[in-house]
Amino acid sequence: MSVTVHENRKSRTSTGSMNISLFHKPSHPDSVLTHLNTMRKQCMFTDVTLWAGDRSFPCHRAVLAACSRYFEAMFSGGLRESLDSDVNFRDSIHPEVRESEDFYNLSKDKLLELILSDELEIEDEQVVFNSVMRWVRYDLEGRRHHLPELLRGIRLALLPSECLLEAVACEELVMADKRSRSIVEEAMQCKKRILQNDGVVTSPCARPRKAGHTLLILGGQTFMCDKIYQVDHKAKEIIPKADLPSPRKEFSACAIGCKVYVTGGRGSENGVSKDVWIYDTVHEEWSKGAPMLIAR
Secondary structure: OOOOEEEEEEEEEOOEEEEEEEEEOOOHHHHHHHHHHHHHHOOOOOOEEEEEOOEEEEEOHHHHHHHOHHHHHHOOOOOHHHOOOEEOHHHEOOOOHHHOHHHHOOOHHHHHHHHHOOOOEOOOHHHHHHHHHHHHHHOHHHHHHHHHHHHHHOOHHHOOHHHHHHHHOOOHHHHOOHHHHHHHHHHHHHHHHHHOOOOOOOOHHHOOOOOOOOEEEEEOOOOOEOEEEEEEOOOOEEEEOOOOOOOEEOOEEEEEOOEEEEEOOEOOOOOOOOOEEEEEOOOOEEEEOOOOOOOO
């Protein structure tokens, strides 16, 4: 049974005093939440669907944001999820989210499940490493023994060489643990093989994560390719990105992770080229890679 409390207050205004009646119904918050849940179940006014594997959960963004700083960060600040109608919340680590209390309070098993996912969408693997280290330091004495297992879940061989040598190999928590050092040393060997093009590296620490769904177009306004474009499905626009520094034709191209590789072809050089150009979709810039052994 709910009780309505009626309270009289007096308020003085420029024209004198007047009575203000305040009504408070203790059951009202529960009633609102119950009705919101009923509407959620009936998919009334839901504006986002959360996916966990094959299971979907239609939800109200405002309710999620009001109940959790994790979702408040996810749905604000201009993140992709603030516009998308479908969100795989398990496979995302956003800057605001990984700094939130909800992230630091994840269990070890939940964090491990997250970083092991091939579908994890992050700017680069260094984000994963830094996030794991912050999670461990949040409760150092209670979590440091989890570090070796968590390091196994990071694609360490995908880190830039400088990061692997400086930020990882010189990391105090890593170097203080024999198992962690062994994991890093294995990753450094894998990285060496990758850089030397020494066969196929099948170690889990070198397995690329799946890239986000972005459509890029290589082309130009002449018979030579000199531009890269991104297709924005929502805005229905084709957005020009950084120009290819060395225009060419009859080349090959592929995408691996967050990078596009343009190899060979014919450009300003005489004959067929050995050149390799790499477009970084995160930093939106081109760089020249090591040349191929054979021009093609």
